Amino acid sequence: IRTDYLLHRANERFDQQILQLQALHRIGSNINSTFDLELILSAISESMAKDLDFEKSGIVFLEKSSQRPLQSAYTGFSNTEYRLFLEGFEELLMPALQQDDVYLQTAAYAPEAWGRFLSALSVSSLILLPMRIKSRLIGFIVGARTHVTLRLSDAERRFYAMYAAQASTAIENSRLYEALGQANLTLEENVLERTKNLVEANERLRELDQAKSNFISLVSHELRTPLTAIKGFIVTLFHYDKEISEAKRRVYLSVLNEETDRLTRLINELLDISRIESGGMQIQWRPVVLPDIVQRVFDTLAVKANTVKLVKDFPPTFPSIVADPDKLEQVLVNLVGNALRYSPADGSVSVAGRRHEDGVILEVKDEGLGIAFAEQERIFDKFYRLDNEINRKNPGTGLGLSICRALINLHGGKIWAESELHHGCRIMFTLPLHLDKETDGESLVAEEAVS
Ligand SMILES: Nc1ncnc2c1ncn2[C@@H]1O[C@H](COP(=O)(O)OP(=O)(O)O)[C@@H](O)[C@H]1O
Ligand SMILES: [Mg+2]
Numbered sequence: 001i002r003t004d005y006l007l008h009r010a011n012e013r014f015d016q017q018i019l020q021l022q023a024l025h026r027i028g029s030n031i032n033s034t035f036d037l038e039l040i041l042s043a044i045s046e047s048m049a050k051d052l053d054f055e056k057s058g059i060v061f062l063e064k065s066s067q068r069p070l071q072s073a074y075t076g077f078s079n080t081e082y083r084l085f086l087e088g089f090e091e092l093l094m095p096a097l098q099q100d101d102v103y104l105q106t107a108a109y110a111p112e113a114w115g116r117f118l119s120a121l122s123v124s125s126l127i128l129l130p131m132r133i134k135s136r137l138i139g140f141i142v143g144a145r146t147h148v149t150l151r152l153s154d155a156e157r158r159f160y161a162m163y164a165a166q167a168s169t170a171i172e173n174s175r176l177y178e179a180l181g182q183a184n185l186t187l188e189e190n191v192l193e194r195t196k197n198l199v200e201a202n203e204r205l206r207e208l209d210q211a212k213s214n215f216i217s218l219v220s221h222e223l224r225t226p227l228t229a230i231k232g233f234i235v236t237l238f239h240y241d242k243e244i245s246e247a248k249r250r251v252y253l254s255v256l257n258e259e260t261d262r263l264t265r266l267i268n269e270l271l272d273i274s275r276i277e278s279g280g281m282q283i284q285w286r287p288v289v290l291p292d293i294v295q296r297v298f299d300t301l302a303v304k305a306n307t308v309k310l311v312k313d314f315p316p317t318f319p320s321i322v323a324d325p326d327k328l329e330q331v332l333v334n335l336v337g338n339a340l341r342y343s344p345a346d347g348s349v350s351v352a353g354r355r356h357e358d359g360v361i362l363e364v365k366d367e368g369l370g371i372a373f374a375e376q377e378r379i380f381d382k383f384y385r386l387d388n389e390i391n392r393k394n395p396g397t398g399l400g401l402s403i404c405r406a407l408i409n410l411h412g413g414k415i416w417a418e419s420e421l422h423h424g425c426r427i428m429f430t431l432p433l434h435l436d437k438e439t440d441g442e443s444l445v446a447e448e449a450v451s
Contacts, residue, residue, distance in 0.1 A: 019051055019052070019053075020051075020052070020156075020159050022051055023047055023051035023052050023163065024159075024162065024163060024166065026043075026047050026051055036174065037061070037071065037171065037174045037175070037178075038071070038073075040167075040170050040171060040174055041059050041061060041071060041072065041073040041171075042073040044059045044073075044141060044167050044170075045057050045058050045059050045073045045074055045075050045141075046075060048075075048141060048143045049075045049076060052143060053145075054076070054127075054143030054144055054145060055076050055123075055144065055145055055146045056074075056075070056076030056077045056081070056121070056123060056142075056143070056144040056146070057074065057075055057076055057141070057142060057143045057144065058072060058073060058074030058075070058077060058082065058085070058141070058142045059072060059073055059074075059139065059140070059141045059142070059167070060072040060086070060139050060140055060142070061138065061139040061171065062137060062138055062139045062140075064138075067094075067137065068089075069086055069089060072086075076144075077121070077144075081120070081121050081122065084117075084120050084121060085121055085142070088117050091113070092113060092114060092117055093128065093140070096128055097128060097130040097137060097140050098130075098137075100128075100130075101129075101130065101157070101160075101161045101164070102127065102128075102129055102152065102157045102160045102161055102164075103127065103128040103129075103130075104125065104126070104127050104128075104150060104151075104152055105118065105125070105126050105127075105128075106118075106124060106125045106126075106149045106150060107119065107123070107124040107125070107149070108124070108149045121144065122146060123144035123145065123146050124145060124146060124147055124148060124149055125144060125145045125148060125149055125150035126142065126143075126144045127142070127143045127144070127150065127152075127160065128140055128141070128142055129141040129142075129143075129160050129161070129163065129164035129167075130164065131164050131165075131167055131168035131171065132168060133168055133172045138168060138171060138172070139168075139171065140164075141163075141164055141167060211381075211382070211383040211384065211398075212383070214383065219266070219270070219397070221395075223263070223266065225395075226259035226260070226262050226263045227263070229255065229256075229259045230256055230259050230260065230263075233252045233255055233256050234256070236252065237249070237252055237253075266397060269397055269399045269400065269403065270397075270399070272399075272403050273382065273399055273402070273403065276403065276406040281406070281407075281410060283323075283324045283327065283410050283411065284324045284326070285322050285323065285324065285434070285437050285438065285439045286322065286323070286324065286325055286439055287320055287321075287322055287439060288320060288321050288322065288323045288324075288325045288328065289320050290314070290318065290320075290321065290328070290353055290360070290362070291312060291314045291318060291353070293325060293328055293329050293332060294312050294314075294332060294351045294353075295312065296329060297329060297332040297333050297336055297351075298310045298312065298336070300333060301333065301336055301337060301340060304337070304340055305340055305349070306345070307345045307346065308340055308343045308344075308345065308346075308347055308348060308349055309347070309348035309349070310336075310348070310349055310350075311348055311349070311350035311351070312350070312351055313350055313351065313352035313353070314352070314353045314354075315353075315354060317355075318353055318354070318355070318360070319355065319360065319433060321359070321360060321431055321432075321433045321434060321435070322433065322434040322435060322437045322439055323411055323431060323434065324407075324411070327407045327410075327411075328407075328411075328431075330403070330404075330407065331403075331404045331407050331408060331429070332351065332364070334400040334401070334403070334404055335364040335404065335427050336349060336351065336364060337400070338400065338401075338427075339364055339365070339366035339368065339425070339427075340366075341368075341390060341394055342366055342368030342369055342390060342425070343366050343367060343368050344367060344368065347366065347367035347368065348366075348367065349364070349365065349366045349367075350363075350364075350365045351363070351364050351365075352365070356430055357430075358432055358433065359413070359430055359431050359432040359433050360430070360431050360433070361428060361429070361430045361431075362428065362429055362430075362431070363426050363427070363428045364426070364427045364428075365424065365425070365426045366424050366425055367424040368424055368425060369388070369390070369421070369422055369425075370419040370420055370421045370422050370423050370424055370425050371386070371417055371419040371421065371425050372419075372421045373419075373421075376416070376417040376418070376419060377416075377417075379401050379417060380401045380402055380404075380405045380415070380417075381398075381402060382398065382399060382402040383397065383398040383399065383402075384398050384402075385398040404429075408429045408430075408431070411431055411432070411434075412431070412432045412434070413429055413430045413431040413432065414429065414430050415427065415428070415429035415430075416428055416429075
């Protein structure tokens with residue numbers, strides 16, 4: 001009989017161990033096969049019920065910073081019981097979880113508070129298994145038996161501890177996986193963004209490269225045309241000196257004069273660009289009366305203006321500023337020159353100035369063909385010229401506006417275009433007063449009202 005009894009006991013223990021191994025296997029394989037936290041939580045709770053014979057079970061997952069219950073799953077508890085269970089979190093569960101790796105409480109031996117708690121849940125034994133990652137509590141597993149007073153052997157305690165460790169790993173993996181997914185998403189977005197930027201930059205480089213090749217053939221052409229003309233007229237004047245009438249000689253000389261001017265202009269623009277790009281452009285600060293400069297520019301361009309009206313529009317209170325008069329004249333010559341090029345014969349070109357914020361704003365306006373919105377920034381790019389009838393007839397470098405922008409920026413101002421296609425064009429620029437600037441040479445008299 002005694003042997004029978006021993007055999008029976010051994011068999012029972014053996015069965016139990018098999019069940020435990022099955023439970024471990026189940027969370028080991030099932031849970032680790034998914035990274036979905038919800039699924040993992042319910043799989044653990046289910047394995048507590050099916051493999052380990054807990055009539056009521058659950059798993060609670062804690063919020064990282066507050067350590068408050070966040071997500072959970074349960075089986076066997078009624079909704080009310082489970083709510084009561086979570087209500088005991090602060091007072092009973094949390095202290096118990098911090099106390100032991102496997103915490104067991106039974107109705108038979110429980111202190112007062114626990115006794116009431118267990119009877120409210122209608123259980124006689126309750127086991128709590130804290131889940132930790134690197135000693136941080138991430139949640140816990142609960143299992144309860146309704147009518148059995150559980151006692152745990154050392155081996156069983158070790159088993160439950162292992163079981164909880166498996167569960168924590170599964171949960172942590174799922175969280176890492178999710179974090180990885182997030183990181184991957186961001187990475188992918190970054191890569192897409194970068195690729196897009198690269199494609200754009202590449203396109204822009206290609207355009208610049210194209211513009212440069214165009215420029216080189218343009219410059220060679222531009223240099224060769226006046227040089228050929230100059231050479232031709234000089235040869236004619238040289239060989240046929242005596243035969244040429246005085247009138248013809250004057251025509252030839254004026255052509256020579258024009259062509260030399262054109263060459264000088266081109267070479268100056270090229271020099272300016274290279275000086276700007278190497279950062280070597282110096283500003284000579286002087287007191288400047290802008291309306292006077294505009295008048296000088298009008299005088300210079302009077303012949304070119306022909307029948308186009310030139311209008312100067314400054315209020316009597318327009319302030320004098322400190323700036324580089326030669327550079328501003330250069331800017332205005334280019335802007336008014338451009339405006340004249342596109343003006344109809346009976347049109348007018350006006351330069352208006354007024355006070356603006358801490359400085360002044362100038363506007364060069366024409367009644368020509370205007371500039372489409374999409375081109376209004378690009379015309380300030382180096383070498384950029386619009387493809388139209390007028391430009392084809394008037395060779396140019398496309399450097400003028402980029403030089404203007406660099407010069408205005410050096411003064412601390414801004415320059416931009418406003419236009420509606422076919423309704424004329426307005427180029428605006430601002431200049432700060434700079435009245436406190438040290439000027440070289442002439443002393444600064446910052447009087448208002450000059451004109
Ligand atoms: N007032 C204007 N009206 C219409 N188009 C203009 C005007 N000013 C400039 N543009 C356009 O901007 C381009 C660039 O001007 P710019 O840099 O001065 O070079 P360029 O005068 O050598 O052509 C011009 O070729 C022209 O297409
Ligand atoms: Mg120009």
